[in-house]
Structure formats: C-alpha cells, structure tokens
Amino acid sequence: MDSDENTTIKTLRGRVHDFIESREWGKYHHPKEVALSLSVEASELLEIFQWAEKETVEEMKANPKLMERIREELADVFNYTLDMANRLDIDLTQASEEKFKKTDKKYPVSVWKGKRLKYVKL
Numbered sequence: 811m812d813s814d815e816n817t818t819i820k821t822l823r824g825r826v827h828d829f830i831e832s833r834e835w836g837k838y839h840h841p842k843e844v845a846l847s848l849s850v851e852a853s854e855l856l857e858i859f860q861w862a863e864k865e866t867v868e869e870m871k872a873n874p875k876l877m878e879r880i881r882e883e884l885a886d887v888f889n890y891t892l893d894m895a896n897r898l899d900i901d902l903t904q905a906s907e908e909k910f911k912k913t914d915k916k917y918p919v920s921v922w923k924g925k926r927l928k929y930v931k932l
Contacts, residue, residue, distance in 0.1 A: 819892075819902055819903060822888075823892050823895060823896055826889050826893050826896060827893075827896050830893065839897060840897075841894060841897050841898060844890055844893050844894045844897060845894065847890050848891065848894065851883060851887045851890055852887050854883045854886070855880065855883035855884060855886075858879050858883065
C-alpha cells in the first residue's frame with residue numbers, strides 16, 4: 811500500500827479518473843454534481859462528531875472504529891476534491907500555494923498568533 815510519502819497528487823488524480831471512466835460515470839460527474847457530492851461527504855464527516863463528547867486527539871487515535879470512519883469519510887471528501895480538480899483542470903498544488911499566500915496576508919502571525927477570533931472581530 812502506498813503512503814503520502816511516495817504518492818503524488820498526479821497519481822491520485824489519475825486513479826480517480828480511471829475509476830470513474832472505467833465505469834462510464836464521467837457523464838454524471840458535472841462540476842455541480844461533484845460539488846454537491848463533496849458537500850454531502852463533508853457532512854458525513856461532520857456527522858461523526860455530532861453530539862459526541864470532545865475527546866482528545868490521542869483518545870480519538872486510540873479508537874480504531876472511530877478512526878476508520880473518519881478515514882473513510884475524509885477519503886471520500888479528498889477523492890471528490892481530486893475529481894473536481896480533474897473536471898476543471900485545476901492544479902491543486904498551485905491553488906493551495908496561492909491560497910496560502912492570501913491567507914498569510916489576511917492572518918499575519920504578528921497579529922493572529924494564539925488567537926481564534928473571527929477575522930472581522932479583531
């Protein structure tokens with residue numbers, strides 16, 4: 811099994827593409843439907859935590875059933891993200907770097923270090 815250490819985003823994008831195309835599902839994967847599916851899967855990830863007691867990260871990691879559920883939903887979110895990037899020819903590395911630059915300007919360390927206030931409240 812591969813890991814993050816030796817698998818590229820390009821490889822994963824290809825895997826998602828091949829999975830969808832081998833089943834002839836591409837015609838159903840318009841960006842609108844992919845965005846809807848991405849939202850549903852993100853909601854399923856959130857549902858895991860709904861009404862749950864707030865555990866420490868260490869406690870969560872020590873719970874194999876919980877971690878399996880989180881991994882599965884996070885993978886669904888990630889795979890739909892890769893599918894959207896494929897559909898719209900978005901380079902995720904470039905998009906991420908551009909977003910980091912904007913976010914760094916919006917939340918400079920000198921102002922935001924250790925704070926969690928809403929941006930507009932500072």
